[in-house]
Amino acid sequence: MVIKTDFFESAPTAQLAQKLLGVVLTVTTKAGPLRAVIVETEAYVGQLDAADHGYGGRITRKNRALFAAPGTVFTYQMHRQTLLNFVTQAVGDPQGILIRAVQPIEGLSAMTQNRPKTGPALTNGPGKLTQALGLTMVLNGRLLPETPLTLSWDPIFQPREVQTTSRIGIANKGSWTAAPLRFLVAGNPFVSKQLKRDIDLDRYGWRSNN
DNA sequence: GAGTAGATCCGCT
DNA sequence: GCGGATCTACTCA
Numbered sequence: 530m531v532i533k534t535d536f537f538e539s540a541p542t543a544q545l546a547q548k549l550l551g552v553v554l555t556v557t558t559k560a561g562p563l564r565a566v567i568v569e570t571e572a573y574v575g576q577l578d579a580a581d582h583g584y585g586g587r588i589t590r591k592n593r594a595l596f597a598a599p600g601t602v603f604t605y606q607m608h609r610q611t612l613l614n615f616v617t618q619a620v621g622d623p624q625g626i627l628i629r630a631v632q633p634i635e636g637l638s639a640m641t642q643n644r645p646k647t648g649p650a651l652t653n654g655p656g657k658l659t660q661a662l663g664l665t666m667v668l669n670g671r672l673l674p675e676t677p678l679t680l681s682w683d684p685i686f687q688p689r690e691v692q693t694t695s696r697i698g699i700a701n702k703g704s705w706t707a708a709p710l711r712f713l714v715a716g717n718p719f720v721s722k723q724l725k726r727d728i729d730l731d732r733y734g735w736r737s738n739n
Numbered sequence: 740g741a742g743t744a745g746a747t748c749c750g751c752t
Numbered sequence: 753g754c755g756g757a758t759c760t761a762c763t764c765a
Contacts, residue, residue, distance in 0.1 A: 571757070573757080580757070581757095582757080589750075589751070590750075590751095591749085591750060591751080605749095605757090606748080606749065606750095607748095607749095607756060607757070607758055608746080608747065608748075608749095608756070608758045608759070609746090609747060609748065609749095609758085609759085610758055610759070612757065612758085614757090627757060629757085654758070654759075655757070655758075656758050656759065657758090657759080696757070697757070697758095698756080698757050698758075699757070724740085724741090725740065725741095726740095
């Protein structure tokens with residue numbers, strides 16, 4: 530079932546970020562579809578959140594898309610990487626969800642061409658997955674249905690356990706530094722900064738084998 | 740396997 | 753000028 534844009538205002542952002550775990554992201558390309566399951570997300574919860582790009586309600590050219598309608602794609606560049614976010618909540622409320630890691634399902638050879646790495650290193654980080662999927666800044670500010678991206682639920686992928694931690698790379702932001710707003714599929718090898726001993730090689734953290 | 744330094748560039752102050 | 757929602761290579765074990 531394809532996720533529509535009203536999903537992105539149907540619950541608080543932290544809940545939506547959890548619901549995206551196990552959701553399949555499809556990128557339609559000339560060479561065919563690239564498909565990957567979302568295994569790690571982070572929630573950014575608005576102008577009070579010191580780690581949010583819309584902190585304080587200040588709108589700039591860079592963060593403008595974050596203030597747009599729910600279901601808008603927000604991309605921005607960081608150290609030469611492109612990071613992918615989906616905007617949540619009403620227009621003017623700068624909340625969003627960062628996609629931090631995905632597990633490839635289909636189009637592996639095309640992904641490897643985009644990013645010549647094997648195993649988890651292909652997509653186990655926010656900058657890595659945009660490279661592998663060929664996502665760039667042209668997506669910024671576009672509504673999901675206007676982009677080559679599709680999000681859909683697949684009953685095959687249900688996390689056995691969702692783990693909650695503080696967000697990565699957020700330092701010196703007071704209580705927001707430790708806020709439990711990062712969500713991941715426990716044991717999935719594509720989760721970023723995953724320790725080898727925590728990996729569930731049997732089921733990749735899903736409820737059943739695929 | 741785990742931890743750390745350096746690269747590198749755009750947008751904002 | 754400065755610093756960031758990162759990545760990679762290099763170290764030590």
